[in-house]
Amino acid sequence: MDLSSINLVLLLASLMVAATPLLLAAIGELVVERAGVLNLGVEGMMITGAICGFAISVNTGNPLLGVVAAALGGAALALVFAALTQLALANQVASGLGLTLFGLGLSALIGQGYQGVRPPSFPRLSIPGLSDLPVVGRILFSHDLMVYFGLLVVAAVWFMLKYTRAGLILRAVGENHDAAHALGYKVKRIRIMAILFGGACAGMGGAYISLIRVPQWTEGMTAGIGWIALALVVFASWKPWRVLLGAYLFGGVTVIQLNLQAAGVAIPVEYLAMSPYLITILVLVIMSADKSKAPASLGRIFHASR
């Protein structure tokens, strides 16, 4: 075992990379849940985004186009969920599960022939000046574009929810859809838009894994990150900045675990690989004491009666 092979600076830098897919997926789901919808299909939307982004990047040679395709792919799958839950009034838990199962199949189907292919490399955005700073520059300021984009989305969602009328209305719909309807807000339309946003975010999160983090395509490569993102929203008590905190925490666990594996610690690999899931459970247990912050209409079906 050689722990000295672990470089703290690189570790922190890779933490930001490891956290980004989680961050994107979780912030999207946060918006969906604040609108009162529980979409358990994050994993399915992520894996669909992962392959859509991968396929388009490889075929066009342009990774940015790939990210756009991933967002569209995730949103397209989310549209199915929106149609089921908002128009056909189907059970949200069952629909979300179906979405994940379907997404895993769909992505595997599209992904045939992409195994072992390398995607075009993603542009790095080293912020001039800042990225040359010792230590801090490497950790914070020499990442790919998506890392910053993820942070930007979190900030934008935070601002939207807290300071804008659109955010107020979104929260109102999630809090009490009957009252929002009585005031004349279009509950279904708002929810469908939120679901699509969540799908796009999850799709981009998936693409980050296949295009940047790994980068290659294997079936089922999201390996439960979509589910951890769902847990993260609970951990964050539905607050954007706490999603950020949580994502870095989980990113940290993943990175340390991988580093320990590489360093050849005396713990068997399988047990190290379990750790992110076990820690997720632990965090859920700690956080579930306080349920009061959950949007009151979460998961309830809305149908305008007379």
Add this chain to the structure above:
Amino acid sequence: MTAPVLSIKGLTKAYPGVVANSDVSFDVYAGEVHALLGENGAGKSTLVKMIYGLVQPDAGTMTLEGKPYAPTEPRAARAAGVAMVFQHFSLFDAMNVAENIALGMENPPRLADLAGRIRDVSETYGLPLDPFRIVGDLSAGERQRVEIIRCLLQDPRLLIMDEPTSVLTPQEVEILFLTLRKLTAEGVAILYISHKLEEIRTLCDTATILRLGKKVATCTPSETTARELAEMMVGTVLHTPERSGRALGEVALELRGLSLRSPSAFGCALKDISLSVRQGEVLGLGGVAGNGQDELLGALSGELRSAPDMVRMHDQPVGMLGPMERRRIGLLCAPEERLGHAAAPDMSLTENAMLTGSQREGLERRGFLDWGRAQSFAEAIITRFDVRTPGAANAARSLSGGNLQKFVIGREVMQRPEVLVVNQPTWGVDASAAAAIRQALLDLAAGGTALVVISQDLDELMEIADRFGALNEGRLSAIRPTSELSIDEIGLMMGGAHDMAVAHV
């Protein structure tokens, strides 16, 4: 008289199987309080929803201040100067007062400015309110103020109020009336929906009466007796329940210092409640909604457990028992919420009969169910309580509110309870069904059952209760015989006017 603010001509709205409104016409003038009177199901709420743009009429026209008015959504109605205070408040519990008000406005100012305006308006109209309090923590009366202020901030020409006094103490009602008069003096027209006759006779200048979706009459309530109004509203002459004199037996149910936290975030904890009810006695518990009624029912039904000695039945501690054990010893309950609490909406009446009747009616043997007997039991309830339904196989949600209420009360009454606790037994029920339910309760008491009736309908309690107490913020007032109480005293027992002392109207 001047031109009307709102003029309605021939409004008609039909739903499959029901004509909610048929050819309704009337005018509302500036500066008047216009009552819309009718029983539950008479079509008041559909009519109001059409005026507020939530529902579009099938036929008929509306004119607002001389211009054609056909709102397709509430936003259009608000823009045209129509505002509405809902019966079931359209409020968001987890948000503060200012955010709630902003949601009901078209172009709200920044929150800080809005807070200032909220303070101004609440001062002017005597409705004190802190803009930054979380709405879920407010009392029912305060919540109503949020709704009213939300409307007033938009300078409405027409203000619609749907059953506004059902959640207020008598003192709060008086203050509300002062506010409304102040508004009419400023030229606002008010459409006031209610089924409380005395209230309408005190407050309203004109009344339009609806029955089965049709307009029956427009009259001046102050010149009409309450009885005449009632007969126009119901269509038949009502009989008041008969109380036969009864001898009271031993104490059947006793609460000793019952204190309990509420299971829900915005619920009301019970604080040191003591009472006793004797066999054959009806104890009425009044109080504004949200002052511990649900929690008290839960503590009696066994859904909420307490220390054993806090609830005693026939001098035995039962506070630790669950609902099934309590039923076994004869303590039965009927909760307020019919759909989802007293009954499972999608299940058949037979299954709903099984829901509480499995033990006392012998519908279950060693865990195995006898559906044949359950069906007979359901049919017996349907026959005896005149529940209108094609049969016991029908789903609970297919019944009208009144019929389902007869079923769930009947289900408990038929099980010969030693003690029966009911919460809001006639809420949302038409007058004839309400009379039948009250009679059934009195008959039960005459047979020696001890009854606790929790209700927000003071008239109902005065009619059937022997003694009266009021719940206020989870505490119970002193309990006094109903015969010696005046409405003012009742109001004070209910907590008077919450925070109203500071109001200067």
Add this chain to the structure above:
Amino acid sequence: MLKLEKRPQPSQAWIYLAPLVAVIATMIAGGALFAILGKDPLVAIRTIFYDPLFSEFAFFYRPQLLVKGAPLVLIAIGLSLGFRAGIWNIGAEGQYIVGALTGAGVGLAFYPLEGWFIFPLMVMAGALGGWAWAMIPAVLKVRFGTNEILVSLMLVYVAEQLLASMALGLMKNPQGFGFPGSRNLQQYPSAHNAELIAGSGMHWGVVAALIAVIFAYVLLTRHILGFHIRLTGEAPRAARFAGVNPARLVLICLGLAGALAGLAGMFEVSGPAGRVSIDFNVGYGFTAIIVAFLGRLHPVGILLAGLLMALTYIGGEIAQSRLGLPAAAIQMFQGMLLFFLLAVDVLTNYRLRLARREVA
């Protein structure tokens, strides 16, 4: 514009029609999918749904129907009880794996001893293992109010790692020349879940699945516990009013589901699969979710749905080898089936009506 209108009560006709319509719609959409992949849709559909039952090689495939259907039905029956009560155990795959590990573990521990008692002990160990794995989300939910969906799912990933660790470590065949995987239980008579009638596909797991169907049917229609399960799902507050203890119900439903999934895993590892290996689990625990819904959470429906889903597995394999249809296409096909079912299901409680535009 089309508008949904709530029916006064659930439509009896649609309760039965919905799964049929969903299957037909899936065949049409699936056919379109196969056409896009360049396969003749009619041939593909025939290969999947007809050939396993009626082609000249059907004698070979028919037993497979029982072999693949049994674990699906066994797991789905358990899941359906929880789903009915609004308790969402979606970690059956993990409970299946752990049941297989504990079951096989007991068998391997006795090797090479022969005895009649070994197999029954393995059955108990399998059920207990699945039960214990399901108790983790159950106890956490009851004790801390933790979301059982996420916990049970996380435990699938943990179980998969556990499986890998066992296949590579503790349970590795000492005579396996270093290859991963345990001894083959098929070659250990006392621990082998052999066919009861040779060539029929009928093994103890099939018997257990049939017993589970009958047990669940009686429970749900004739017993107070089943009534309370249904009541809790329909109206949780009414259930508490009736006297249901929600915590107890969570423990019972998750426990039963876990035990049944564990049994399924145990019968699989000691029979058709034969040994503990890294790729032992093939997703029965997830497919069973579709089976449960497709069967309308009704025991008899689940039996039929389980057989149908087994058919798509077998037909899918045939289509894979004969037409080159990718395995993933079948997975997608199964997902589509669930979507269509959920979409059609709305007609049970609502009817469609042409209506003037109203504010939604």
